[in-house]
Amino acid sequence: xxxxxxxxLADPVYQGWLIRxxxxxxxxxxxxxxxAFVIGLFGAxxxxxxxxxxxxxxxxxxxxxxxxxxxxxxxxxxxxxxTVGLRxxxxxxxxxxxxxxxxxxALISLSLFGGALCIEAFRSGLDSxxxxxxxxxxSLGYSRWQRFRRIEAPIASRICLPALTNIMTNQFKxxxxxxxxxxxxxxxxxxxxxxxxxxxxxVMILVLFIYVSLVSLxxxxxxxxxxxxxxxxxxxxx
Amino acid sequence: xxxxxxxAGKKRTVQLGIALALAAWVCLxxxxxxxxxxxxxxxxxxxxxxxxxxxxxxxxxxxxxVFLSLCAMAVAALLGTVLGFGMLAKNxxxxxxxxxxxxxxRNSPWLVLLFAMLYIIPFNVRLFGVSIAIPAFVKAVIGLAxxxxxxxxxxxxxxxxxxxxxxxEAARALGYMPMSIYGRIILxxxxxxxxxxxMNLYALLMIATSLAxxxxxxxxxxxxxxxxxxxxxxVIVYFYITALFLFFAFCYPLALLARRMEQSVKGDSL
Numbered sequence: 001x002x003x004x005x006x007x008x009l010a011d012p013v014y015q016g017w018l019i020r021x022x023x024x025x026x027x028x029x030x031x032x033x034x035x036a037f038v039i040g041l042f043g044a045x046x047x048x049x050x051x052x053x054x055x056x057x058x059x060x061x062x063x064x065x066x067x068x069x070x071x072x073x074x075x076x077x078x079x080x081x082x083t084v085g086l087r088x089x090x091x092x093x094x095x096x097x098x099x100x101x102x103x104x105x106a107l108i109s110l111s112l113f114g115g116a117l118c119i120e121a122f123r124s125g126l127d128s129x130x131x132x133x134x135x136x137x138x139s140l141g142y143s144r145w146q147r148f149r150r151i152e153a154p155i156a157s158r159i160c161l162p163a164l165t166n167i168m169t170n171q172f173k174x175x176x177x178x179x180x181x182x183x184x185x186x187x188x189x190x191x192x193x194x195x196x197x198x199x200x201x202x203v204m205i206l207v208l209f210i211y212v213s214l215v216s217l218x219x220x221x222x223x224x225x226x227x228x229x230x231x232x233x234x235x236x237x238x
Numbered sequence: 239x240x241x242x243x244x245x246a247g248k249k250r251t252v253q254l255g256i257a258l259a260l261a262a263w264v265c266l267x268x269x270x271x272x273x274x275x276x277x278x279x280x281x282x283x284x285x286x287x288x289x290x291x292x293x294x295x296x297x298x299x300x301x302x303x304v305f306l307s308l309c310a311m312a313v314a315a316l317l318g319t320v321l322g323f324g325m326l327a328k329n330x331x332x333x334x335x336x337x338x339x340x341x342x343x344r345n346s347p348w349l350v351l352l353f354a355m356l357y358i359i360p361f362n363v364r365l366f367g368v369s370i371a372i373p374a375f376v377k378a379v380i381g382l383a384x385x386x387x388x389x390x391x392x393x394x395x396x397x398x399x400x401x402x403x404x405x406x407e408a409a410r411a412l413g414y415m416p417m418s419i420y421g422r423i424i425l426x427x428x429x430x431x432x433x434x435x436x437m438n439l440y441a442l443l444m445i446a447t448s449l450a451x452x453x454x455x456x457x458x459x460x461x462x463x464x465x466x467x468x469x470x471x472x473v474i475v476y477f478y479i480t481a482l483f484l485f486f487a488f489c490y491p492l493a494l495l496a497r498r499m500e501q502s503v504k505g506d507s508l
Contacts, residue, residue, distance in 0.1 A: 056252035067490045068486050069485055072478070072481055173345075173347035187350060194357075200357035204357050
């Protein structure tokens with residue numbers, strides 16, 4: 001049924017592109033996940049302060065980013081940050097060039113998108129903390145900060161871990177959309193390769209397998225970490 | 239009634255304030271410097287929404303996204319049900335391949351899967367000697383339906399397994415046949431838990447239809463890009479904001495409804 005021709009894969013140029021693209025994908029996914037975690041942590045902590053206006057603003061941020069396409073967000077950020085705003089004049093040539101590269105715009109956009117998901121995940125993690133635990137810590141005389149550091153954070157982070165795995169794999173998958181704004185990641189190089197070789201089906205099948213293996217590897221690793229960190233007798237470790 | 243009593247009340251007031259402030263900002267901007275931009279958006283809005291300058295008949299734009307999401311959801315529901323019950327099967331030979339397919343589809347990016355379908359599905363099929371051309375729209379439906387089906391199946395599996403095992407044992411003790419245990423005991427309870435998940439999934443699918451622009455159908459993003467080619471740089475931001483708002487206005491109510499249903503389902507965990 002299919003006549004798959006993978007002879008182009010022997011070309012070192014294409015191999016180099018695939019490797020470079022994969023590395024950029026991994027870099028983008030991990031960097032944006034890291035920033036998203038920070039955003040999520042601060043967002044969720046801000047929610048625990050129970051300041052009504054802050055809560056409303058954070059909820060708006062979360063809902064806007066969750067309910068609009070990441071592709072459109074990326075295009076929007078790419079356009080507003082790179083094309084219109086923030087330009088500088090290159091001292092050597094005198095040409096006005098965008099200050100932020102496509103990669104930086106994709107990173108900002110993905111971080112905000114992931115951050116919105118992270119706030120939601122951390123918040124539900126903190127919410128699902130058993131009330132008895134907090135009360136026990138209180139009655140033992142822990143201060144607010146100690147209670148967070150010693151009791152709430154360790155338990156909540158373990159509750160959140162499966163959700164974080166989801167978010168990270170999601171980030172990985174969403175990076176493929178950065179090819180639309182010409183970030184040279186795996187999907188972008190895939191386009192370059194099939195424009196050269198016209199082997200569209202073969203290239204896409206290979207790239208699909210690369211993505212699936214990367215994401216599977218990541219989620220396998222995260223499950224290992226989950227098991228390693230689990231408290232004996234609590235949650236999944238029981 | 240106190241004007242601002244509870245925390246939730248306070249929050250709602252602030253949210254209302256933000257919404258009003260945003261609306262006021264848009265109005266002020268429209269009267270001032272951004273008037274031209276909003277006027278351009280207003281003039282092009284029928285094309286963005288329906289793909290047609292006069293607004294009728296529907297031929298593309300956001301309406302096509304909605305139609306695409308409905309078609310893909312229907313296909314995904316069919317495939318996902320088969321896959322979901324395959325994963326619940328007692329037979330290993332059936333269960334393991336179903337798990338494998340589900341994991342593969344769930345771990346692949348939507349965009350890459352869409353691209354792969356675009357190129358793997360041939361342009362023409364010869365069926366009984368008749369050559370049938372496969373339009374890009376069908377490929378987009380299939381490409382979006384595959385990952386949705388995997389998520390759909392996972393929701394079915396999760397909901398069925400969340401039904402307490404005592405229900406199974408009680409049904410068996412009462413002499414129900416395996417099929418009628420599913421039909422009369424398990425599914426009625428599980429279905430209540432599936433519906434919010436499916437609604438969230440549909441919202442996710444609707445958001446993902448924006449990717450269908452790569453198949454070249456005249457969806458809202460393709461239309462947007464065509465329109466933007468004719469606009470000057472200052473105006474483009476307004477178009478992007480409008481497109482973002484369209485998706486938000488469609489998906490946010492769905493998400494709200496799903497959350498409300500989730501809350502109401504939460505109680506009956508037996």
